[in-house]
Amino acid sequence: MGVKKKKIGAAGRFGAGYGKVKNKLIAVEKKQRIRQDCPFCKGRAVRVSKGIWNCKKCNKTFAGGIFHLKD
Ligand SMILES: [Zn+2]
Numbered sequence: 117m118g119v120k121k122k123k124i125g126a127a128g129r130f131g132a133g134y135g136k137v138k139n140k141l142i143a144v145e146k147k148q149r150i151r152q153d154c155p156f157c158k159g160r161a162v163r164v165s166k167g168i169w170n171c172k173k174c175n176k177t178f179a180g181g182i183f184h185l186k187d
Contacts (some may be wrong), residue, residue, distance in 0.1 A: 144183050152185040161185060 152161045152169065159173025161180075169180045180186070 147184050150184070152180075155185075 148181060152163075153159070153181045154169075154171035154176065155178070156176055157174045159171050161169045161171045163172045163180075164177065167179055167182050168177065169185060171175045182186065
């Protein structure tokens with residue numbers, strides 16, 4: 117009998133023992149996949165570093181949430 121591996125979202129890679137953290141991470145990663153819109157031109161914003169975002173369209177750099185723009 118092989119070992120059954122549970123697949124728990126993208127955080128499955130952490131294995132056992134990270135229960136609470138893992139659930140939080142799944143929520144964060146799920147949200148991260150939603151596109152983040154530039155507040156100025158509604159273009160696509162990308163995260164440059166923690167809390168710093170840059171819009172590909174109007175090339176503005178602005179502060180936002182650490183993982184998502186609006187948090
Ligand atoms: Zn923009």
